[in-house]
Amino acid sequence: xxxVTKKYDEAFIxxxxxxxxxxxxxxxxxxxxxxxxxKKNSDAMKFFQNTGVxxxxxxxxxxxxxxxxxxxxxxxxxxEWDKIVRGITQRxxxxxxxxxDIYGEQEIIKHEVIPLDLIQNNPAFLKQMxxxxxxxxTYNHISGIDLIKTNSDNFYVLxxxxxxxxxxxxxxxxxxxxxxxxxxxxxxxxxxENKNYANKLSEILKKSSPKKANRNxxxxxxxxxxxxxxxxxxxxxxxxxxxxxxxxxxLRVINKYLNxxxxxxxxxxxxxxxxxxxxxxxxxxxxxxxxxxxxxxxEVYRNKNVTIANAPGTGIxxxxxxxxxxxxxxxxxxxQKPILKNVKTFKCxxxxxxxxxLDNLNxxxxxxxxxxxxxxxxxxxxxxxxxxxxxxxKIKKNPYNYIAQPTLSLSTCPIYTKKGLTSRHVDLxxxxxxxxxxxxxxxxxxxxxxxxxxxxxxxxxxxxxxKDTWILSS
Amino acid sequence: xxGSTADSLFWMFRYIERVENTLCMIESGFQLYLLSSSNLxxxxxxxxxxxxxxxxxxxxxxxxxxLNIINFMFKDPKNLNNILTLIGKARENARxxxxxxxxxxxxxxxxxxxxxxxxxxxxxxxxxxQIIIKNTREKIALIFGFLERSMLKNEILxxxxxxxxxxxxxxxxxxxxxxxxxxxxxxxxRFEGYDNxxxxxxxxxxxxxxxxxxxxxxxxxxxxxSYFLISDKDMPKSLMFCVNETIKNLKSIHKKNFTKNNxxxxxxxxxxxxxxxxxxxxxxxxxxxxFKLNMTLAANIEExxxxx
Numbered sequence: 001x002x003x004v005t006k007k008y009d010e011a012f013i014x015x016x017x018x019x020x021x022x023x024x025x026x027x028x029x030x031x032x033x034x035x036x037x038x039k040k041n042s043d044a045m046k047f048f049q050n051t052g053v054x055x056x057x058x059x060x061x062x063x064x065x066x067x068x069x070x071x072x073x074x075x076x077x078x079x080e081w082d083k084i085v086r087g088i089t090q091r092x093x094x095x096x097x098x099x100x101d102i103y104g105e106q107e108i109i110k111h112e113v114i115p116l117d118l119i120q121n122n123p124a125f126l127k128q129m130x131x132x133x134x135x136x137x138t139y140n141h142i143s144g145i146d147l148i149k150t151n152s153d154n155f156y157v158l159x160x161x162x163x164x165x166x167x168x169x170x171x172x173x174x175x176x177x178x179x180x181x182x183x184x185x186x187x188x189x190x191x192x193e194n195k196n197y198a199n200k201l202s203e204i205l206k207k208s209s210p211k212k213a214n215r216n217x218x219x220x221x222x223x224x225x226x227x228x229x230x231x232x233x234x235x236x237x238x239x240x241x242x243x244x245x246x247x248x249x250x251l252r253v254i255n256k257y258l259n260x261x262x263x264x265x266x267x268x269x270x271x272x273x274x275x276x277x278x279x280x281x282x283x284x285x286x287x288x289x290x291x292x293x294x295x296x297x298x299e300v301y302r303n304k305n306v307t308i309a310n311a312p313g314t315g316i317x318x319x320x321x322x323x324x325x326x327x328x329x330x331x332x333x334x335x336q337k338p339i340l341k342n343v344k345t346f347k348c349x350x351x352x353x354x355x356x357x358l359d360n361l362n363x364x365x366x367x368x369x370x371x372x373x374x375x376x377x378x379x380x381x382x383x384x385x386x387x388x389x390x391x392x393x394k395i396k397k398n399p400y401n402y403i404a405q406p407t408l409s410l411s412t413c414p415i416y417t418k419k420g421l422t423s424r425h426v427d428l429x430x431x432x433x434x435x436x437x438x439x440x441x442x443x444x445x446x447x448x449x450x451x452x453x454x455x456x457x458x459x460x461x462x463x464x465x466x467k468d469t470w471i472l473s474s
Numbered sequence: 475x476x477g478s479t480a481d482s483l484f485w486m487f488r489y490i491e492r493v494e495n496t497l498c499m500i501e502s503g504f505q506l507y508l509l510s511s512s513n514l515x516x517x518x519x520x521x522x523x524x525x526x527x528x529x530x531x532x533x534x535x536x537x538x539x540x541l542n543i544i545n546f547m548f549k550d551p552k553n554l555n556n557i558l559t560l561i562g563k564a565r566e567n568a569r570x571x572x573x574x575x576x577x578x579x580x581x582x583x584x585x586x587x588x589x590x591x592x593x594x595x596x597x598x599x600x601x602x603x604q605i606i607i608k609n610t611r612e613k614i615a616l617i618f619g620f621l622e623r624s625m626l627k628n629e630i631l632x633x634x635x636x637x638x639x640x641x642x643x644x645x646x647x648x649x650x651x652x653x654x655x656x657x658x659x660x661x662x663x664r665f666e667g668y669d670n671x672x673x674x675x676x677x678x679x680x681x682x683x684x685x686x687x688x689x690x691x692x693x694x695x696x697x698x699x700s701y702f703l704i705s706d707k708d709m710p711k712s713l714m715f716c717v718n719e720t721i722k723n724l725k726s727i728h729k730k731n732f733t734k735n736n737x738x739x740x741x742x743x744x745x746x747x748x749x750x751x752x753x754x755x756x757x758x759x760x761x762x763x764x765f766k767l768n769m770t771l772a773a774n775i776e777e778x779x780x781x782x
Contacts, residue, residue: 049588050584052584226566231569238573239573244476247478249478250476261476261477263727263780265780
């Protein structure tokens with residue numbers, strides 16, 4: 001099979017010439033027996049199935065789905081990675097400054113860098129948190145930053161995820177799988193480890209403990225339960241961190257402190273690594289009919305008797321309309337130019353930008369400001385005329401709810417098929433941890449790959465797969 | 475440890491044990507079917523009653539057809555204790571307590587679940603029944619093997635074993651309860667149609683026929699069978715063995731305070747009862763009271779350790 005490169009391909013310049021990062025890999029690949037590879041490919045799926053690595057897609061049946069895994073790793077060299085690390089570090093710090101400010105003095109609004117109504121009318125802005133300083137002044141302990149590449153030089157930031165970003169467990173499991181399947185390949189490269197993510201996460205959660213806890217802090221991971229799509233990850237991380245995996249029903253507020261129900265009675269909890277959204281945290285403060293959270297939790301939090309990571313209210317900063325202001329936010333708080341660029345974004349809330357969007361829907365990707373997982377978006381070039389006109393009305397009705405971006409020529413990487421290598425579009429989720437104003441970016445990340453030809457949608461909820469991501473240490 | 479985790483561990487192993495016990499019964503019935511035995515219907519009748527599913531089965535079927543029964547016990551959703559549902563519940567509890575068990579134990583449970591789903595979701599071929607039973611029992615042995623070899627010897631393990639032994643006690647007590655009349659003193663209560671074959675089937679339904687015969691020089695007698703199933707402390711499915719193991723695990727969880735707890739006291743009273751009745755245990759009310767005490771014991775455990 002001939003390898004076709006239409007867009008920027010990270011491995012091949014053209015079908016005959018291989019980029020430096022991938023030379024050893026492609027040479028190795030040529031030496032492999034295809035029957036053997038086919039077997040390893042199915043072994044990989046079996047490995048995931050047996051360990052129970054699964055991802056539930058919300059649908060009527062209760063089947064657990066495996067995220068397809070591609071056995072060809074994605075390779076990023078140290079120079080590229082170094083820039084990514086600096087760029088993400090800058091971004092994560094700026095976001096934390098922004099959150100402290102926006103729930104505090106709101107200097108950024110006073111300086112007219114960000115319009116007031118963007119915050120005020122935003123459902124992700126928690127008025128309950130105004131004037132509150134979270135323990136250690138940290139909001140976004142854990143961030144998942146999504147990057148895309150369009151040409152040889154530049155990674156762009158596509159999205160910041162600071163609510164409850166997931167995917168770190170797949171990053172670690174993917175590496176384990178590659179080491180098991182292809183030890184002879186990985187040993188040809190010098191690849192950074194990624195499993196220290198769990199240790200680092202454990203460290204930052206301990207550091208985030210409220211002042212009053214003067215002993216080894218008791219940390220729990222709060223999950224919505226086994227029916228949640230990311231439950232595998234919740235159990236995986238709780239296991240790696242050596243902390244209790246709890247549901248709301250295991251927790252109770254007693255005498256101004258948060259406690260969990262153990263076999264020996266109630267025990268104090270100091271830090272919650274929560275994997276449920278803000279509105280489910282506490283039925284007394286938010287959604288009344290939520291059973292996922294703990295009644296009275298916010299009161300304990302406000303008294304600084306517990307740390308919640310990420311802090312309630314963090315969601316305001318990864319809103320897609322705020323995204324377009326992140327370069328300004330970086331400049332405002334750090335006085336620096338952004339190291340990683342944003343993707344050009346049209347804000348439908350701004351009149352002339354709205355006009356441009358409406359006139360050019362067939363060329364643009366339109367997203368809901370609060371959407372995620374690839375739902376509720378319009379991919380202009382692939383949409384029918386009726387779909388476009390329907391979406392046009394939706395935007396006109398509520399322009400504040402939408403942003404638009406040009407269709408990007410995402411880079412491609414080779415994936416394995418029975419007939420040989422073929423190119424598919426990819427993105428990259430990187431994981432950054434923040435404690436005491438120090439950012440740690442895990443060396444690696446989760447490469448998501450669109451498995452359908454020419455598709456740009458990489459979300460696992462929509463049939464995307466993943467790859468192991470190798471950061472070369474030299 | 476969270477109360478809810480103890481709950482999941484306990485129930486995970488109740489369900490796993492229940493799968494094993496159900497398989498043994500299916501196997502003993504299926505053997506009779508293969509031999510076209512004249513006792514076949516009696517045996518299925520007893521098996522269905524032991525599992526309290528006779529009425530459910532007869533709602534849909536008008537005869538005790540062997541393959542229908544086997545299908546019912548393997549996978550019919552009308553039977554809440556079908557193998558497929560039981561292993562699903564075991565795995566669900568394993569997922570809930572995933573953080574407490576080792577990767578080895580988890581994988582052993584998960585692959586057993588995957589295997590049964592693959593085999594039982596298609597039409598069950600008569601020729602494959604024995605293979606499915608054998609393979610599943612091997613996979614369950616692997617779960618218990620990894621439990622023994624890969625887990626820390628702490629209260630997590632204790633709760634797993636508590637679930638397994640409470641369930642096993644329940645199963646043996648149910649079998650005895652259903653067929654107590656076979657174990658009556660043969661000199662006083664000989665009745666028509668009674669033969670050693672039925673005693674043999676009791677032993678086969680808990681896969682213990684060979685070990686009984688080995689221990690009793692190939693001689694099968696009602697009083698010996700009842701001693702074997704109730705009081706023999708060496709026999710891993712006897713009531714005595716199960717309650718002894720339960721006591722051991724309770725002591726280990728409670729550490730110093732065990733004497734003050736209802737669960738421990740109740741387990742002790744079961745043990746005493748079995749000891750005292752040593753010679754004259756073969757009556758229905760005695761077996762029934764043990765059966766009920768075991769249920770109370772399970773409830774004590776759930777309460778004392780803050781299960782949900």
